[in-house]
Every structure is written in structure tokens, then in C-alpha cells.
Amino acid sequence: MAGTTVSGIGSGIDTQAIVKSLVDAQRAPKQAQINTQTLKATTTLSSIGKIQAALDAFRGALTSMTTGNSFGGLALKSSDEKVATITAGAGAANGTFRLEVGQLASASKVSTKVYAGGATSVVNPGTSTTTLSITQNGKAHDVSIPAGATLQDVRESINSQFGTAGFSANILTDASGSRLVITSTKMGVGSDITLGGNSGIDTGYTVVDPPKNAEYKLDGIAMTSKSNDITDAVSGLNIKLVGTSPKDSKDNVIETTLSLTTSATALKSGLKGFIDTYNALLKVVNEETRVTKNADGTVTAAALTGDASMRALMTSIREEMNALSGNGTMKSLAAFGVTTAQDGGALSLDDKKWDKAAATNAADLTSIFNGKNGLIARLQNVTEPFAKAATGTLAERSKTLSESLTKLKSEQDTLDTRMEALQKSLQDKYNNMDSLVTQLRQQQNNVLGTLNALNNAKSDK
Template sequence: MPLITSAGIGSGLDLESIIRASVQAESTPKIDAFTRKQESLKVELSAIGEVKAAISKLNDTIEKLADPENFGKRTATIKQPTSGDLFSVTPTKDISVGKFDIAVNQLAQGSRAVSADNAFSSVDDVVTASGGTLTFKAGADKTFDLTLSAGATLAQLRDSINAATDNFGVTANIVNTGDPLVGSKLVLTSSVSGDGNDLVITSDTAELDAVETHDAASNPTGGMVIGSDDKAKDAIITVDGLAVKSTSNTFKDAVQDMTINVLKASDVDGTGTADTAQLNIDYDKESVSTLVDEFIANYNNLIGNIGFQTRIGKPLNGDSSMRGLKDQLVNTIGKPLTDAGPFGSIFDIGLTVNKEGYLEKSSLVRSINDAMDQNFDDIGKAFAGDNGVAKDLEKLLGNYIDSSGLIKQRETSLNGQLDDLKDDVANHQYRMESFEAGLRKQYAGLDVLLANMKQTQQYLGAQLANLPGFTKTK
């Protein structure tokens, strides 16, 4: 007889439905269990991830609290005169707080040398017919040489000075006056400021005398003149009545541990009184207050996250590690302090923990603003000192979020269980395929048997119908 390729073809029974129902009855409870387990692991993993994120955010703030530099900043407030800004300042963490009256008597400047009248009639004048070398100097250590080719013009001299790679700061310009008695003026400006740092130009040929700087004693034939107002000068400021000089417009440590950059000279009134600006150096209380607020917000975010994830019905309900973290946080921030002045704990600087475990600002002992006004440096020691709270908090949080920390171990375990679950599902699917194959084998035999019986029945019926005296029922 022909091969039966579909269950029930031979017998006429709906064996496919029977097989599907049998496989489904065997498989569904297992698949449902796998799905519930997977969802449970994913929810727990998500909850752990949220707690980890909150710990990491708090740890970022703790790292800033553990850095003494963040408690050593100073702010500079300048009340400038109505005539304009006189200076800017950059204080360091070592500067003492205080107030200063500062006037700018004189800005620093480099020297300016101008060629003699009618030394050059135009930019095309030849400055040297045979060529030569000019040497430029300013101050003790600024120098460069410039070699000119034969026939070099005034314009070529200007361009060569400006393009020299070792030029220390000499700028050349040409001013065409339009007056035949004055001619074209070569103007050389040096950026090297400070008393005694005038530009000095010499050469190795008399042809270039017109470009050398004039000095009545050492070089009377030099044609470049530096006027009295064009000489290099120091900057001069007055700090609380005391005159201070600098070779540049930057004063480093004129007030110890502070850099002052002068911007303009003070205006002087009819009585000879110069405008002054009032400089106030204070502790950077605002940045510390902002950092403490960030600490409170991120601490409370972590406490709230732990509370939410451990509620009844949540994946971390009853989790001992979460309860342990919360208890350790409270114990750590309340630790006794040493070497922090009058502060025995951070609660003495104006913080407290309420009954829900959240940090708050408090003025019960003193407010944090009072603490900063009275003992600013000790606040830094309370957090960032060797025995400060921040270092212990860093260590505590690191135990949870470092590469070998408890949170990482927990995540690794949960991800491992999810991977194992995938293997379990694959194995279950294999078993169900084998189970279905076994059913089909069994039902195939039944199908063949019933088909044979049906054929036998049909054969016997036909034979009986042909017997003498057999009457068919119509």
C-alpha cells in the first residue's frame, strides 16, 4: 500500500490535532515557567542597574568632595571706576582673603623707533647697495640677525623684518607722509616692554646707518630715533598706596599668590587723584555651597532609589545588601571627625538626617552659611581631609560599583542566569521535537493499522455481496 505522509490520512482520524494538543500540553507549562523566570531576572537586573546608576552619580560628587582643591578656591570681586575697567585678577587657593584699593599709574610698553626725516623718499629706495646684516636687540636676551641682499629696498627691508622666523617681536611699518621734506618713515615697534629694554639696532656696514638706532654716546650716526614717550616702560600700579612695578602688564605676586593683569591707566582728576578700583578677595563659598547641595541631592536620590526598589512587591524587597548599604551610608556620614576644627561631624556644619533617612540642611547647631563664614577651611577638612567623610564614602561606594564590587558580582550572576535560561529553553525545544517525533511514530503505526483494517472490511463486504442469496440493502 502507499506510504502515509500525514497523520490521519490512512485512518481518517484528526491525528494532527491530537499530536499538537499533546505537545502543547507537555510544553506550555515549561515555557510559561521559563518566561516568568526570564521576566523576574530582567526586572531584578533593571532594579540593580538603577541602584548602580544612583551610586555612580553619588560617587561622582564624592570624588569632588574628596578633592581639597574644591575647597581652596577664592573669588575676586572688583568694583571698577566709572572711567572703565583698570585690571583683571586671577587669585590662587593660597591667597589670603582681604580688600585692596588699586590704581594703575602706567601701562607697560615696548619701544618705538622712527627713521629720520627724508632718510627715505619712498618705499622703493635702496637701503643697501652691497648688502649687509642688521642685528636687533631688546633687553638682556632678545636678539636676532637679518641679512639683506644687495639692492634691498625699504619695502623689502620691512617685509624681511616681519617675516623673520626668529624675530622676537619687532614689527616694521612704513608711513608715507606725502611731504617731500619728510619722505617715507620706517617705524619699528618692539613688543619687549620694561624700563631699559629699548630696541637697539646695529649693522656691519655704514650703508645701513640710517636703519641703526641713534645713541648720542655709542652710535651718534644711527638714523632711527626713539623719542622720550616711545621708550620701553614698566607698568606701575599702586596697591593700598604702595607703588609696584612690572616689566609687563602682568603683575605676578604683587599681592602674594595673585596675578593682576592691567588693562588701562587710571584717569586722573584735576587734583591729581587717580581713579582706583576696589578688589575684594573672599572664599569661594558659592561653589562649596553648590557642591554640598549636589551631595545632598545625589545622596537622597540613592536613599530614595533603595527605598523604592526594596518595597513590598519590588524585585529587591528584603534584599540584605541594599539594607546594608543604606545603614553603612548613614554610619559613614555620621562618623566622628578629627582635625576639622570645631566640627565633630558633618552634622556640625549644618546638615542633618531626617527620620526617613534623607539628608537636609539644618540650622539647629549652625547653618552651613555660618559655618563657611566662621570656619571655611575646616569644612574642606571635614570632607576632603585625611580623616574626612568623603574618603570613607569613596571606599564604601567603591565596594559596590568597582569592577569586583558587589553590584558587579550581582549583575554578573543575573546575566549568567539569563544565559543559562536560554540554554534551558533550547534544550526544552529539542526535547519537545523529540517528543513530537515519538508521537508521530506511534500514531503512524496506528494510522497504518486502521487503514489496513478499513481495506479488509471493504474486501470482505465485496466478497459477501457476491455470495448466492446475499441481498444488498437499498
């Protein structure tokens, strides 16, 4: 704290030390209070932030388990991946399907006339800008062709302007010259590309490939699709058509078998992933709420030791995990070998108990986790009040702690200002006192000088 140095020249007293002692004594109680509250708010805010991050990661993992169908417990197989591959989505179930692919879906492709001068051929020899219109599904995409533009310029304009709309342009060159080939990513009948405008590029264009629908059969039922990615033919099954079905020596179509079967291995992997996800959250909570015993026998509490919100959060999670659920014979995680450590509460999987349960009831684990009343959905629901970004319990506490730190900063500034004023006031008082003492000593010296002079005069007579 800045201030004038008081040395007590006149009085011989160390007034600087006195002022400092008085100011420190005045500051100490309030400063200690501010320091204690600031430290507590800062460490608590940091801990809340760690818990928030861990909880967000936990909830994100639960969402991934749902979208990734971690507890579908299905092994998927295509007997011929050159014809089709499959992935499972929400609602996938055991089943086997026979697939025949007669035709893949394809996109529209058109070609301009040949330009003998190659890719550098000038396609707009005029002095004004012209337009090439690429139309698909009734929507026109206009490409400006400036004066002097080449075939290569047009290609680059199409790709830069309409690449995100699904169009791509390339130049094919042979002995006769170059032509611009325009293709669409949209497939299926009705997605034809047509060219128009006043650029002249559209004149004489030809259709290289008309758009086609995929044609296939599932269990003998004829179907069509505008895409080779089929998501609505079988509930929960995504089929990607890769090629047409081969034929045998007698020209008979060889069917591809698509199978979905319950896999204990896949379910075990999903369960271990869940255990790891829960333990990661638990580890952070334990670190921020634990009590540490020191070497001298004393204990040190963490920032959130005994915190009611943390107890409520973990109690809510544990209650859902311990609840019976599902529609199978086995309705608990414990039945599948999930155990809880007495020290810390971390989960682990008893492999022997899992193997025994999975041998006969592996599918029961799917019903425990999945569905609107499954464990994943319930855990999402009970943690949401704590995790909401702006209005959740943790967010509200972070907001309150931040406001407290702001208030404490203001109190610190006020205290500093008050102490500076007190120091100045005391310095002024001690300076005045020192000046007064100097004056009194001067007067004393004057009086003593006068008395000595009188005594000397008497002695001379």
C-alpha cells in the first residue's frame, strides 16, 4: 500500500512502524475474512467445474450408447459384402433376411459438346457475361460465365458455387478435344440434370447416365429405393447396397443373407463400456468430496466434502442402477456380475458370473438398458436437473460462486481504499505531532538559552 514515509525526525519516535502496526491491526480481521471466503469460493468453483465436466462426459457417453446401440447386443453379418453391408440402428432385433440386388441407384450425369481447343477453350468469346443454368428437381442453379471464360473456368465455378448443392464438374479430354461432365450426388428417378441458359454451353449437351432407382428384393418382396443407403426397409436395420447380386453357372441369382443374432460378446463389451463410464464420473466425485487423513492424524476435507448436491446426484444415480428393470428373467446389473467396491463404490464385472448369466439370459441385459424406461434413459432423466447448462444445479452454484467472488473483489477494493485513507490520516497526525514536538524542543532550547545568558550576566558582576 503506497504512502508517505514517516521517520519521526523531530520526536525521535519510529512513527512509520506505529502507523503500520495500527493499519495492520485494523485490516487483519476483515482481510482474514475476505481471504478465507475467497479461497473457499475459488476451490469450490473449481471443484464444481470438474464435476460439471465429468457429468457432461457421462451423459454424452450415455447418448453415444443409445445412438450406437451398445446394448442391442447384436452380431451383424452379410454373407456377401460385395453386394451389401449392414449396420444396426435403434430398434434392431434378431432376424435373418434374403437379399437380391438387381440394380443399384445411380445419379444423373450429362456432358457438354466437345471443344476442340481442350480445357483452355474460350466458351464465352463475347464481351458480356452469359449464364449456364443447371436445373434439377425444378430448381435452377445459375453459373455466371464472364467474357473470355474458359471451359476450365466454368468447371471451377460450378464446383466452388454448387459443390455443397451436390453438383460436381469434371473435364474429360480425348483426341477430339475436351467436354465438361456434370454429375449430381442425388440419385433415383426424377433427379435428372438439364442444362439451359444463354451461354451456349448447353447447346448439344447429351445425357451420359440417366438417374435410376435401386431395385432389390428382401425375402422375395420386390422393392425400390432412390438411394443405395436403405434405412426404412427393415426396422432398426441399415442396409448399404454395394453391388448387384452375382449369378451361378445356371444363371440363377445368388442371394445374400443378412443376419442379426444376439451376441454375448457385444453385450459384454457394452456393459464394460458402461462400467468404465460410471467409474470415470465416480472418480472425479470422490476426489472432490473425500476426506484425507494426514500423517499427524489430522484430516483434510476436500472442497465438496459433505456437499448435499453431490450426495443427491450420486444417490439418484445409484438408485436407478440398483432398481430392477427390463422385461426379462434377470432384471438387475448384479445378476450379470456387476459388483460394487466397498471402498469408493467403483463398479467391476465378475467374468465367471457374467459367463453363467450370459449363457442363458444375455438378451435380458438389452431390456435393462434400452427403451424409454431403460437404465440409460432413466440415468439421463435423473442427471438432467444437475447438468443443464444454464439452469441446472451445478450451473446455478457456479453462478452464485462467481457472484460471490465478484462481491469479495469489491470488498477487497473497499478495504484497500479504507486502509489507505486510515494510513494517510495516521501519517498526517503523527507528522503534526512530530512538528509540534520539534517546535516545543525549539522553544525549550530558546528558554534555556535565555536563562543561561541571565545567569552568566549575574556571574560577571
